[in-house]
Amino acid sequence: MNKQDLFMRFLLGGSAVSLSYLITVVSPWKILAGIFAAFPAVMLTAVIMVGIASGTKKAANIARGSVYGMIGGIICVIAVLLSLQGTNNWIFSITFGLISWLVSSVTISTLRERMTKKAIRQI
Structure with a gap:
């Protein structure tokens, strides 16, 4: 990764x-703060940077893989909420x-990969 990509x-x-922090401070609706706290900035940045550097196919792979992280994000939120309570x-x-x-x-990604391989073998 070069310095321009990192920047x-x-x-x-x-x-x-x-921007998320400013919305939490300014907004009268506190639920909006939580919604913006989950903004997928890292995924979007990764897709943009990989798309620029390596093309659409690799960017699509990043976006496809981010689904597992976002499902994990739901589990993270539930775990934090229950644990805090x-x-x-x-x-x-x-x-x-x-x-x-x-x-x-990682578990969801692994299970999905195994299911895909099993489906391909059955064809």
């Missing part, structure tokens, strides 16, 4: 995070949520 990722990702410890809850995200994302 673009920083600029796009940082702008999305800053149960323990009232935000550091533990965030750590637990992130671990839940990673494990669930």
Whole structure:
């Protein structure tokens, strides 16, 4: 990765995070803060950068793979919410949520890959 790519990722990702924070401060609707906290800035930045550097096919692979991370994001949110309600410890809850995200994302991706291979063998 060259310096220009790194700078673009920083600029796009940082702008999305800053915009999300400003919305949480300015908005009278606190639920909007949570919605913008889930903004997929990292995925969009990755798709844009890979698309520019390597073309549409590789960008599509990144976008396709991000589905697993986003499903894992749902599991992360549920894990953090339940953990916060149960323990009232935000550091533990965030750590637990992130671990839940990673494990669930990898598990879902692996299961999908196995199901695809099994379906191909049956054809």
